[in-house]
Amino acid sequence: MTDLVLAGVSRWYGNVVAVNDVSMVLSPGITGLLGPNGAGKSTLLSMMAGLLPPSAGSVTLGDRPVRERVSVYRDIGLVPVQEQLYDFLTGRQLVRLSADLQQVSDPAAATERAIELVDLADAAGRKVHTYSKGMRQRIKVASALVHDPQVLLLDEPFNGMDPIQRRQMMNLLTDLGQRGRTIVFSSHILEEVEQLARRVEVVVAGRHAASGDFAEIRRLMTDRPNQYRLRSSDNRRLAALLLADPSVRGARLRDRHTLEVETDDLGRFAHSVPRIARAHDIRLLELTPTDESLESVFSYLVNA
Numbered sequence: 001m002t003d004l005v006l007a008g009v010s011r012w013y014g015n016v017v018a019v020n021d022v023s024m025v026l027s028p029g030i031t032g033l034l035g036p037n038g039a040g041k042s043t044l045l046s047m048m049a050g051l052l053p054p055s056a057g058s059v060t061l062g063d064r065p066v067r068e069r070v071s072v073y074r075d076i077g078l079v080p081v082q083e084q085l086y087d088f089l090t091g092r093q094l095v096r097l098s099a100d101l102q103q104v105s106d107p108a109a110a111t112e113r114a115i116e117l118v119d120l121a122d123a124a125g126r127k128v129h130t131y132s133k134g135m136r137q138r139i140k141v142a143s144a145l146v147h148d149p150q151v152l153l154l155d156e157p158f159n160g161m162d163p164i165q166r167r168q169m170m171n172l173l174t175d176l177g178q179r180g181r182t183i184v185f186s187s188h189i190l191e192e193v194e195q196l197a198r199r200v201e202v203v204v205a206g207r208h209a210a211s212g213d214f215a216e217i218r219r220l221m222t223d224r225p226n227q228y229r230l231r232s233s234d235n236r237r238l239a240a241l242l243l244a245d246p247s248v249r250g251a252r253l254r255d256r257h258t259l260e261v262e263t264d265d266l267g268r269f270a271h272s273v274p275r276i277a278r279a280h281d282i283r284l285l286e287l288t289p290t291d292e293s294l295e296s297v298f299s300y301l302v303n304a
């Protein structure tokens with residue numbers, strides 16, 4: 001009943017296809033929308049919130065289309081990525097503005113409840129321009145939650161936060177997820193998603209690349225071929241020894257000082273290299289991944 005369902009959703013801007021035929025079901029609990037910059041996460045969240053019409057396909061919440069229905073907007077809260085807020089207002093006034101806009105029955109009480117939820121009661125009387133980055137994010141969450149929606153959508157909520165602010169926000173979202181809300185947050189940082197999300201939806205270049213629980217996605221990512229740059233006291237001998245190891249898929253001398261090694265079994269490789277070097281009295285000087293960019297991980301996933 002409270003699932004948010006995307007069916008064949010696309011969105012294009014002129015020639016740019018920002019979202020390409022995405023279908024997914026978002027259920028109660030926390031889902032991470034993971035993808036590199038420009039993957040289409042913001043566009044997807046805007047369509048989920050009913051702010052942006054899809055060029056094709058549909059978004060529904062419990063069988064009701066999310067767009068242009070005031071009654072559905074009551075069930076959805078969006079925390080946009082934009083930093084700009086009405087800085088001249090106090091935190092309380094800002095949240096109250098949302099409460100009035102949503103026409104909640106007791107806006108004053110709803111405002112206090114939302115402020116309490118994000119733990120900003122002490123700072124609610126201060127103007128927003130005096131807030132830290134983390135406080136600004138939290139007041140945005142309070143504004144999005146003031147009408148007590150079933151679905152909360154957050155665009156890059158941890159952007160620019162320090163570890164303490166990050167932890168507070170994670171606790172808040174975990175709590176909301178445990179209370180049965182459907183929480184969807186976007187991120188381009190794997191670790192962030194790993195810490196928080198029960199389910200992960202991966203989008204790359206507008207396409208839905210993978211879906212599952214975090215362990216499945218992580219396995220897909222770590223099983224891909226990984227390349228390392230290696231320097232040692234005897235590269236030539238080490239290359240020959242490594243090639244005989246089952247975890248190594250290829251090894252070649254790149255120049256006089258460097259060896260390039262490819263593995264498709266990261267766990268085993270990590271144990272094999274030091275063991276082999278030690279057994280043959282070879283000194284390891286460097287072992288560096290050469291292709292660890294998130295983009296390369298994602299493009300591997302898309303083609304997997």
Ligand SMILES: Nc1ncnc2c1ncn2[C@@H]1O[C@H](COP(=O)(O)OP(=O)(O)OP(=O)(O)O)[C@@H](O)[C@H]1O
Nearest residue numbers: 013016017018035036037038039040041042043044
């Ligand atoms: N209003 C627009 N007009 C034209 N192109 C757009 C518009 N909004 C987004 N795009 C393009 O659509 C694609 C997806 O953008 P989107 O902002 O949804 O991605 P994202 O995953 O949220 O990335 P980021 O994390 O960098 O915001 C990009 O190529 C972007 O340039």
